[in-house]
Amino acid sequence: MRADKRARFDNYIVGSANRLAVAAAHAVADAPGAVYNPLFIYSSAGLGKTHLTHAIGNQAMARHPDMAIEYVPLEDFVEQLHAAIATGEMDRFKQRYGRVDVLLIDDMQFLTGRRETQSELLRLLNSLQGSKRQIVMTSDRPPAEIADVDERLIQKLSGGLIVDIGVPDYETRVAILRAKCEERSVTFEPGVIEELARVEFTNIRELQGALNRLAAAQATDGSLTPAQVNTLVGVPEPAPASSPTAAKQDEFFSFLTDIASAVAAQIEPWKVRVGEAVGFWKGEGYRTGPLERLMTEKQPPENWEALLRGFAQAIDQLKDLEQKASSVDPALGGSELFRDPERLTEAEAFVERALAGAVPPAGPQGAFARASFEESPSNQMAVRAADAVIAEPGHRYNPLFLSGPSGVGKTHLLNAIGNELARRGGANCRVACVGAQLFIDELIAALQDGTIERFRARYRAADVLLIDDVQFVGGKERTQDELFHVFNHFHAAGKQLVFASDVPPKQIEGLEERLRSRFEGGLVAELNVPDRTLREKLFGRFLADARVPTTPELLAYLAERSAASVRELIGTVHRILAAAETSGGPVTLPLAKQTLEPAVGAAPSPPPTVRQAADVFFLDDEKIVWEWPDAAGRLVEELR
């Protein structure tokens, strides 16, 4: 069958509902077999599938006059197939369709249940597609919804492009009507076509039918006004209120309305209020015993409003308690105790126990007192910043980042801040002071036991967080992640953060940008190698601590000697003390000279690996070995 010459692209109105389908049809008609093969178009009846199919056929014919183009409704295809089978001319049937270049099949939905047609069609489609011939199909539903069709055929149909055509919108309907009028050379009064287009026809055939009717009416009665359109087209007036279903609804709903007002008028307002509160708090999951008992009163108690308020307050308190409990351990949050205002005191006791039982993060070490930290130009900025933090935690410098080489007192200062804040904050101020390594270890342990929530809660419950040796988090992604969140939590809550590191944030290797910028957001304060002033002060203090009488000359002599760290100074003091003990005499300048001079230049400085052990020295001076066996001794030991 040839394509209908009247159905062309140029008289096919394109609107938003069919734009995609038309674009695909154009592409297929221009280059059959090259794109979108097969093209499957579906829409409900009368929206232009067939028109579009014919248009493809016509345009393909115009572009490629040598091509064999066949349009066939599925019903005809079935009939031909049956006839071919009946007359034993299957071969001819196959040949006929086998040489078609563009096959247009309409109304594919009629495939339902036709097994032999389906298998023949599948074979045909395979052979056509294999030789790059175009197939275009239409249906009133997508392939998958055509009932009782072979799965392989559905896959074949869905293999190319599936497009649908929707109901045209108002503008498209106007355009279609104008085009039809032009086609028939009919003219209407202005407004008539627009009025007709306003009627929401679900398909274009109806629209066309309505237009024909108007044209006929106009031919007999003379020109029409827009107002006549609806009556002529037979659009039902908006359903009158008296229609049976509407009456039904009305009768019932007016009854409902009356009941509602009767209820509202009769129920005692105070009981409604209390009842609402009961409903509300029950919905929130709280027990409402006191309110329920209140309900049973005959007369409203004088203070019923106060009772309601008191109940709400009790629930607020419960919420607070629950939050506290979950900050210790999220698992405690769901406890039934927090749901019953009548058990408020019980809940309070419970939270107290929970708080007491929880292990807070380590606090600062008491040995590091602020008072024993000596200030000098080399560390002045850091010390002043620390004092500012102590005075106004969370306000002045948050975070405070202490950086400086090993052994200049970062840990001391950090712990001193912690101790001071803990002392000033009293019992309620929880100061967490940990080494980064401990933070990492705890995080790993928490990950291992699946108690990460608890880990977070423990840290977040603290009011001040001080982390020493924060350079260790470099390159540890998960730790940085956690630290990032902890940091944000503290910062947002205005809680003080102090970090110490041997290098400024910029130089911490493997530190994520988001953390670096946060560290730098407060104050980065440097602690430098002790200068002469500081050395003198420190020697004075150390010797005084050892109850050794000193002379200014001795201190001046000692302070003159350069030192890379405070630890070195301590080492010096210890050597002098040891020498004094050996000789049995007092500590004097000559003794100091004698002890130190030969060693000048080879001053024993602990290798960096014992740095952590050195920290312990501050607590227990027996644990540290300052005098390492010389290289020869160690060699012998290893050779043994």
Added chain:
Amino acid sequence: MSLVNYATREITCKIVYYGPGRSGKTTNLHYIYGQVPEDRKGKMVSLATQTDRTLFFDFLPLDLGSISGFTTKFQLYTVPGQVYYQATRRLVLQGADGVVFVADSQARQLDENIESFQDLHANLAEQGVDPRAMPIVVQYNKQDLPKELILPVAELSDAINFRGSPEFSADALHGPGVFETLRGISEQVLRRLSAAGAAPGTAAGAGTR
């Protein structure tokens, strides 16, 4: 039966349609059932004999949804009208919050009407309910019948409604008057809400602690 439960925020009204046999009590319920939108329809339970006479009772639950924050449920019952179902009538009447007396307007049924109305009072009294305290409305049904067969409302009223309860004329088969009657009894019943709230045992959980 409790009318309003503040704790569970429920209002439950039990309304019993009372009246002589074949006066149209079940027809009232059927009409109401037909008017309820599909999504609100409960199941109407009707135990009827083969000749469509109510053998035991009809039960129509009406879920009116949330009204002023209260889940409101109406339970409409009918009693079997025939004289010999006295026991069933008493059973159904138990705990009723309101009674609709459906009278048959046919002139030849007048005696049955009066007898049934007296029966209602007797049954209420037997249950220790003061009939004067029970909300009652009277419906004169079958007013659509030819004039020569029925008595006018005024006359019926004189004969039956000696207490001057609110009265409605109705044609339960086709609907007029059915909802008016239901509305009438509902308003009467709900008017007692505040008084009923003070009645013992109205709130669940009372005295449990």
